[in-house]
Amino acid sequence: MRLGATPEYLAGHYMLQAASSFLPVIALAPQPNERVLDMASAPGGKTTHMAALMKNTGLVFANDSNKARTKSLSANVHRLGCKNVVVCSYDGREFPKVLGGFDRVLLDAPCSGTGVISKDASVKTNKSERDFTLLSHLQKQLILCAIDSVDAASKTGGYIVYSTCSVTVDENESVVDYALRKRPNAKLIDTGLEFGVPGFTRFRGKTFNEKLSLTRRFYPHVHNMDGFYVAKIKVEKKQKKTEVVEEEDEMEGVVLTEEGLEAPADAVKFDENEDKEYIEESKRRHRKKLGYRVKPRDQTAVAAAG
Numbered sequence: 001m002r003l004g005a006t007p008e009y010l011a012g013h014y015m016l017q018a019a020s021s022f023l024p025v026i027a028l029a030p031q032p033n034e035r036v037l038d039m040a041s042a043p044g045g046k047t048t049h050m051a052a053l054m055k056n057t058g059l060v061f062a063n064d065s066n067k068a069r070t071k072s073l074s075a076n077v078h079r080l081g082c083k084n085v086v087v088c089s090y091d092g093r094e095f096p097k098v099l100g101g102f103d104r105v106l107l108d109a110p111c112s113g114t115g116v117i118s119k120d121a122s123v124k125t126n127k128s129e130r131d132f133t134l135l136s137h138l139q140k141q142l143i144l145c146a147i148d149s150v151d152a153a154s155k156t157g158g159y160i161v162y163s164t165c166s167v168t169v170d171e172n173e174s175v176v177d178y179a180l181r182k183r184p185n186a187k188l189i190d191t192g193l194e195f196g197v198p199g200f201t202r203f204r205g206k207t208f209n210e211k212l213s214l215t216r217r218f219y220p221h222v223h224n225m226d227g228f229y230v231a232k233i234k235v236e237k238k239q240k241k242t243e244v245v246e247e248e249d250e251m252e253g254v255v256l257t258e259e260g261l262e263a264p265a266d267a268v269k270f271d272e273n274e275d276k277e278y279i280e281e282s283k284r285r286h287r288k289k290l291g292y293r294v295k296p297r298d299q300t301a302v303a304a305a306g
Helices: 019-028 045-053 067-079 129-148 173-182 210-214 276-289 297-305
Strands: 035-038 059-063 085-088 104-108 159-164 186-189 216-218 228-235 255-257 260-262
Touching: 019 045, 019 104, 019 159, 019 216, 019 228, 035 045, 045 059, 045 067, 045 085, 045 104, 067 085, 104 129, 129 159, 129 173, 159 173, 173 186, 173 210, 173 228, 186 210, 210 228
Parallel strands: 035 059, 035 104, 059 085, 104 159
Antiparallel strands: 159 228, 186 228, 216 228, 255 260
């Protein structure tokens, strides 16, 4: 009999998940009677773990941007008897506009899955370089929203845990380093995990915040679990506002759809002169996708030449 079909499983006595999936919740350490947000929660392993640690008190907001996946999330919440969980479906980047003031936030971010190749070998072939770029952009947007959703004045919390099942630096240290630069009131602290390899502070010519050594990396060949990354951040009260010139956000326009990640033609920066032909073709396809009547490729080229 399968472990997911036993009477004990159906009665809600246990939940099946990988050993590495326990790590982010252990690092976050939610306390009873707190308000906690799980930004990307389906199918609910970490959500139900947090609900259990909180002894069914307080509130856990279990969010997932994909409505179809909230079905399995809701099923697991009911099966395990979690009475302090509210299921919702928003784009994670809509927080804290939708809801804020949380004591703790867990962001188990959408990632490339390079840490779970042993379970899904297709990861090695179904991801392009562009996918990795768009994923890191999305992760940077999500982590900033997670930080802004935390109540810095919380008496018991004020923490965010960022985790991925990826081992790439672009999805891990680069994202956390970006967040520390964009949010001066966010400080890295020890994860509380007693094993794991310290995060990189330098990688291929890039220099990151020295505090990134407090983050933890986990490798299949070293720790006998999926490749994983965990970082814990303490959000402090903002200092007096000073005039800050915002950098142009290179991530603007990245869209998460049910089919995957998409970006409009101008979301990624190009050398316009060198790539003018490709940019025009991309715009043409985008207009066609929106339902506009567009000229065939050869006619567009003739018109441009004329």
